[in-house]
Amino acid sequence: MGLYAVTVIGRDRPGTVAEVTRAVAGGGAIGDSSMSLLGGHLAMTFVVSAGISGDLLGESLTRGIPELTVAVTDLAPAPVAPSAAPGSAVPPVPVASSGDLTDDGPPGLAYALTLHGPTRTDVLPVATGLLAEVGCAVTSMTTRVAGNLFVLVADVELPAQADVASLMRAMAAALDGFRIAFRPADPAVM
Amino acid sequence: MEDDRRTCLIEGVVTAPHHLLVTPAASVDPSDAVVSSVVRHLLEVMRSTPGCRGLTAPQLGVGWRLMCLDVSGHPSTRSCSGELVIANPEVVEAADWDVAREGCLSVPGLAAEVARATQITVQGVRPGTGEPMTLHADAFEARCVQHQIDHLDGLLFLDRVAGTRAMHAVRKGGQAA
Structure with missing residues (x-):
């Protein structure tokens, strides 16, 4: 199971967010995500857990939302997540680890x-x-x-x-x- | 009051970035005839600007502690004092904070969620007579008053944004307080 950061950028129009989320959810399980309009352009970032390679995920998304620019970055290594039920095709939703931002040391x-x-x-x-x-x-x-x-x-x-x-x-x-x-x-x- | 401040009265509304919007305003002599003329201008601009619920002298280029408001007809209004002008206002009591989105004529294009007290007591004086006045306001009127007093203290709602996700771009005309 791989963990990826998926960024999607492009011209915003009605229905675009729905198309993007549908396409991304079709490739894997969405964890954290954010969406903004930057200078009138849609910018979305997802953390996605998927059972395919980053390259394949990127190709799949590019086919699904061809008008938008998609980039997939492999995040190393996937954190431990609840395992899916046996036989389930749904990948587990990525879970942030508590040590994502800070290591040891006094709290900031x-x-x-x-x-x-x-x-x-x-x-x-x-x-x-x-x-x-x-x-x-x-x-x-x-x-x-x-x-x-x-x-x-x-x-x-x-x-x-x-x-x-x-x-x-x-x-x-x-x-x-x-x-x-x-x-x-x-x-x-x- | 300094005479050079009186000459700064402008047509329209000052927009950020501008030094008057980040500078505390000076107390005024409510019986000063020039103060009365600024008050008239404040009311004219507020009445003639669609969607404007309140305005301060610094927004018109004058660094004086003068504000006006009128929240009549706003859907979030509970207490309503009608059209009101206050000189040298100060919040003396505040309670029950709530977060709501607000915008500003002086910050066109942006809005943000801001925490404000929903019940306040304000003391000030009436321009012209200098008569002391106390205003008890709640809900939207309380928010509007605090927004205006912030202007008189050199603060914008941007200084009170509730978080990184609390600032928003808005289309022209989508403004409040």
């Missing part, structure tokens, strides 16, 4: 980063570069451009010993004219 500090200001070509590399310098993991990120306004929202995990104030100062210095905010994002456990 979860923050939501919001940043907005005038559109600049270097905002993303500057912001993510500064995050990387302090060992910060970006777990989710969205950017939007509306006119001359650039907005970034990211879920980040800072090392426990990170100095958030210093990081904010560094970002403010590097991204003059931007509003930058870090808000604690630890979920309340109830």
Whole structure:
């Protein structure tokens, strides 16, 4: 059983998402997935567990959704997943392992980063570069451009010993004219 | 109040990125005649802009703590004070947070889910008379008031986005508060 990342990109039109999911589900079991419209283009990513090779899966999807661009990446090695019932043709749904993002070591500090200001070509590399310098993991990120306004929202995990104030100062210095905010994002456990 | 701020009154609404939208506004003298003229302009723009439920002086190019709102007829409205103008407003009590999607005339093309208190008490003064006023608002009116006061504090709803999946592109005209 292989585990693959399937990305599908192309022009959006009514019914496209349904066509894509139908095609992908026909090739394997869908686990995590995300879908966005980026500049008016559909961008979908799936984690798929399938009993065929990545090449065959890619060929199958390309035939099924020929108007869209499909890429299949082999993810090594597939995590242990519940086995399908004997004789079942349905592959198990891929399950993320608890160690996907972090290894050993103290737990990090979860923050939501919001940043907005005038559109600049270097905002993303500057912001993510500064995050990387302090060992910060970006777990989710969205950017939007509306006119001359650039907005970034990211879920980040800072090392426990990170100095958030210093990081904010560094970002403010590097991204003059931007509003930058870090808000604690630890979920309340109830 | 500084005179140079009075000269900034513009036609239309300031859109981000703009320094007035990220700068805390200054308190005003409610009896100042110029404040009254800005109030008139605020109301004119709010009334003439389809879908506009509230507006602040910074959005018109003036860094003063003045806001207006009117949530009449909005489907999520419960408390409704009608058309209202407040100078120097401050939230003094807030309770029962909820998340809902909002947009802004000053951030065209984007909307986001934002957590706001659903019950608030706001204190301020009436422009012109300077009479102290207290507003108790809930539901959509409470959200709208907090959105406007954020403007006066130099904050946009973008600063309160609930998460990476909480920001959305919207078509022109798809705006709220």
